[in-house]
Amino acid sequence: MNQTASVSHQIECQPAKDSKEFVDVSPPQRNWKGIAISLLVIVVVCSLITMSVVVLTPLEVPGSSKSRLTVADLYKPEFSIHDPEATWISDSEVVYRNRDGHVIKFNFALNETEVILSNNTFVAFKVAKYSLSADLKYALFAYDVKQMYRYSYTASYIVYNIYTREVWELNPPEVQNAVLQHAAWGRQGQQLIYIFENNIYYQADVRSISLRITSSGMEGVIFNGLPDWLYEEEILRSHLAHWWSPDGERLAFLTIDDTQVPNMALAQFTGSTYPRGLQYPYPMAGQTNPAVKLSVVNLFGATHTQELQPPDQLRHRDFYVTMVKWISNTHVAVRWLSRPQNASLMTVCDATLGACLQRHEESSETWLSRQTQEPLFSKDRSRFFLALPVKQGGQGDFHHVTMFTKKIRSDQDEVRHLTSGDWDVTKIVAYDENNQIVYFLSTEDSAQQRHLYSVSTLGLFPRRCLTCGLKEGCMFFDADASPDAQHAILHCKGPGVPALLLLSFDNVDSYFILENNLPLRSALETKRTIQTDIRIITNDNFELPLKLIYPPDFSESYLYGLLLIVGSSPGDQTVTEEFSLDWNWVLVGSEQVIVARLDGRGSGFRGQRVLQQVHLRLGTVDAEDQIAALEYLVKLPFIDRTRVGVFGEDYGGFLTLMMLKSTERLIRCAAAQAPVIDWSMYASAFSERYFGLPSTEENRYQASKVLPNLKGLQGGTLFLAHGTADANVHFQHSAELIKHLIKIGANYTMQIYPDEGHFLSKRSRIQLTHSLIGYFRGCLLDASSLLSQQRDDE
Numbered sequence: 001m002n003q004t005a006s007v008s009h010q011i012e013c014q015p016a017k018d019s020k021e022f023v024d025v026s027p028p029q030r031n032w033k034g035i036a037i038s039l040l041v042i043v044v045v046c047s048l049i050t051m052s053v054v055v056l057t058p059l060e061v062p063g064s065s066k067s068r069l070t071v072a073d074l075y076k077p078e079f080s081i082h083d084p085e086a087t088w089i090s091d092s093e094v095v096y097r098n099r100d101g102h103v104i105k106f107n108f109a110l111n112e113t114e115v116i117l118s119n120n121t122f123v124a125f126k127v128a129k130y131s132l133s134a135d136l137k138y139a140l141f142a143y144d145v146k147q148m149y150r151y152s153y154t155a156s157y158i159v160y161n162i163y164t165r166e167v168w169e170l171n172p173p174e175v176q177n178a179v180l181q182h183a184a185w186g187r188q189g190q191q192l193i194y195i196f197e198n199n200i201y202y203q204a205d206v207r208s209i210s211l212r213i214t215s216s217g218m219e220g221v222i223f224n225g226l227p228d229w230l231y232e233e234e235i236l237r238s239h240l241a242h243w244w245s246p247d248g249e250r251l252a253f254l255t256i257d258d259t260q261v262p263n264m265a266l267a268q269f270t271g272s273t274y275p276r277g278l279q280y281p282y283p284m285a286g287q288t289n290p291a292v293k294l295s296v297v298n299l300f301g302a303t304h305t306q307e308l309q310p311p312d313q314l315r316h317r318d319f320y321v322t323m324v325k326w327i328s329n330t331h332v333a334v335r336w337l338s339r340p341q342n343a344s345l346m347t348v349c350d351a352t353l354g355a356c357l358q359r360h361e362e363s364s365e366t367w368l369s370r371q372t373q374e375p376l377f378s379k380d381r382s383r384f385f386l387a388l389p390v391k392q393g394g395q396g397d398f399h400h401v402t403m404f405t406k407k408i409r410s411d412q413d414e415v416r417h418l419t420s421g422d423w424d425v426t427k428i429v430a431y432d433e434n435n436q437i438v439y440f441l442s443t444e445d446s447a448q449q450r451h452l453y454s455v456s457t458l459g460l461f462p463r464r465c466l467t468c469g470l471k472e473g474c475m476f477f478d479a480d481a482s483p484d485a486q487h488a489i490l491h492c493k494g495p496g497v498p499a500l501l502l503l504s505f506d507n508v509d510s511y512f513i514l515e516n517n518l519p520l521r522s523a524l525e526t527k528r529t530i531q532t533d534i535r536i537i538t539n540d541n542f543e544l545p546l547k548l549i550y551p552p553d554f555s556e557s558y559l560y561g562l563l564l565i566v567g568s569s570p571g572d573q574t575v576t577e578e579f580s581l582d583w584n585w586v587l588v589g590s591e592q593v594i595v596a597r598l599d600g601r602g603s604g605f606r607g608q609r610v611l612q613q614v615h616l617r618l619g620t621v622d623a624e625d626q627i628a629a630l631e632y633l634v635k636l637p638f639i640d641r642t643r644v645g646v647f648g649e650d651y652g653g654f655l656t657l658m659m660l661k662s663t664e665r666l667i668r669c670a671a672a673q674a675p676v677i678d679w680s681m682y683a684s685a686f687s688e689r690y691f692g693l694p695s696t697e698e699n700r701y702q703a704s705k706v707l708p709n710l711k712g713l714q715g716g717t718l719f720l721a722h723g724t725a726d727a728n729v730h731f732q733h734s735a736e737l738i739k740h741l742i743k744i745g746a747n748y749t750m751q752i753y754p755d756e757g758h759f760l761s762k763r764s765r766i767q768l769t770h771s772l773i774g775y776f777r778g779c780l781l782d783a784s785s786l787l788s789q790q791r792d793d794e
Helices: 034-055 117-124 228-234 517-526 583-589 608-614 621-633 651-662 683-689 698-703 733-746 762-780 787-793
Strands: 095-099 103-107 112-117 131-134 138-147 153-161 167-169 182-185 191-195 199-203 222-223 241-245 249-257 263-268 274-281 289-299 302-308 319-326 329-338 343-350 355-364 383-391 397-406 413-417 425-432 437-442 451-454 463-465 477-482 486-491 499-504 507-515 531-539 542-550 558-568 591-599 640-649 671-672 716-724 750-755
Touching: 112 477, 117 167, 117 640, 138 182, 167 343, 182 451, 182 507, 191 302, 199 249, 222 499, 228 274, 228 683, 241 319, 249 319, 289 319, 289 507, 302 413, 343 507, 343 608, 355 383, 383 425, 397 437, 397 608, 451 477, 531 621, 542 583, 558 583, 558 621, 558 651, 558 762, 583 591, 583 762, 591 621, 608 621, 621 640, 621 716, 640 762, 651 671, 671 762, 716 733, 750 762
Parallel strands: 558 591, 558 640, 640 671, 671 716, 716 750
Antiparallel strands: 095 103, 103 112, 131 138, 138 153, 153 167, 182 191, 191 199, 222 249, 241 249, 249 289, 263 274, 289 302, 319 329, 329 343, 343 355, 383 397, 397 413, 425 437, 437 451, 451 463, 477 486, 486 499, 499 507, 531 542, 542 591
């Protein structure tokens, strides 16, 4: 939209000065009539010029003097969200790192703070990550951190005495300058655990000799206490595969054997004359999966390792271990999931004997979601709680708090549902056994929000919302309860600037603020404000939330380009009240483009009926919903239907390409980052969850392939971006796509990031951001037209 500046271009009119005539020396005969006419003409001309400037200059609106958000702003410290990483160390104490970099212990019962570590210490040792021993006498500092996959990393570590400032390296016996895969404190005193070359090492305290717990570890083959790629990315969603008992006397850990799993090669093109390669186990759909076993080692006294056996139903079949949680000092809850992911069993195992008893069984005709969910048990283990799908009339199944209580003189449990309604319980936070209260997060107020609620396990199960209206700008919360379930660390995630609060359940009218991100709030106040709007559209009898982000000074009298950003994974939720600050804000704020996001079928937290619509048909109904959103949006009076773009990453990139196959001339430009083009070439646990095995569902896999009938963009250029060392979505996918585009003669532009993984480096992210904005600017940013002018032309 072209605008004229209002002050700098104004023309100032001044009276014309009298001029003297030197030719005729006789007394002048003034033509008063002519002078009057001339002055009148000058006044009229000046008035017309002034009027034209005023008419062509938009009205000054509040905030228009503020600057626009830039790509450089996104990477400035003042525009970052500070996460204090607050953790409970007792019922009334938390430890966190403040914005100045100091590690603080806060006792909120006494309202006292104490500096444990100063930021100077972090700077002196170039600390990237830290942790404190249970007795708060020592710190573990990680430096030279190198990211592996989504969660995992390697690092070197030093042990630091907080009181004497003594320092020494953490190394396995007879090894110097070791690079460790993990190091952390235990539950008691100064217990230490670290993992080196896929084996677990244990120290009873900082001065003790290291004891090697396992010896079977082999690089890229057998993993002890750590997940392989599949378990890290798709099963546990964590870089850890070991769990401390509450008293620190025992350690449960997985041993993952990838001996029979096919390897994937990632070429390393730079840094040497001949390209090198990295191989790692990566089972694609239908290929051999890793074998896994769960063991418990006794760390006090004579070291003894006990293997926990899977249920008989799964013993001779492929299965996953998706959840391990200690529910007492000697008992551990374990969830075992079948390879098709449609049946699971939860057992409670006695770690001293190795005996396991089944406590819960779950099955589905499609697939089971939330299999990493941890149960909450009573102290005597007779009662436990889970959030499970419960049928809610014609609306289908929604997750609700379910209470299992062991019957007297029976192996059966009494089952009661403490909540109900067409909304989801997203997380059970805590169980206050003394007061018989369960605390949980849910979408009861809105599917786009998260609030903390309490519900009694007695009577008619009365519940109340503890965070509704708690703080302005806070409608999306996460929560971590104190050990005694009397307090919670609240993570306010939006829609306003995120904050970290401390709330006592017995006084929900007041709270402590641990972090308010004031620098971010102040920085945003210097920028022009964008607007957001969430509305509901309907497609195929499904109500789907659609979020629109409008430019500053949005007016329905103008035409805007449209960019639809497609979600990155089934089960995710992109239309929420969470705060976010990313590159599409720059596009909206500076390029006069409207950005849209839709949660279509297959998205999460709106019931199982919506989620499981994509079973056996990824790339069909989910793509149809995104197309329906575009068709709805281009009918709006302020959207220019000739300027429509789509962007997606991973699964979103897959959907973007599938949409191109189904629409003609609706999409003018499209960008896909690391797109999946064939689910048979993706991870077994993911692809089989939605399609089953290729051997039995080959037609489903064929129907979801991107390349058949893909014609590219009519009259446009497809934008692709991919790292060559992507361990999640291999560059193989983009290579096959490019080969097809060349074959059919379609135009494309490619951004390659040599030796970069799925998660690009900061420099590459900045470069990609500039490239994406430049690409969509060329496509979506035409001179804005007034609707009235368009109607006059018509």
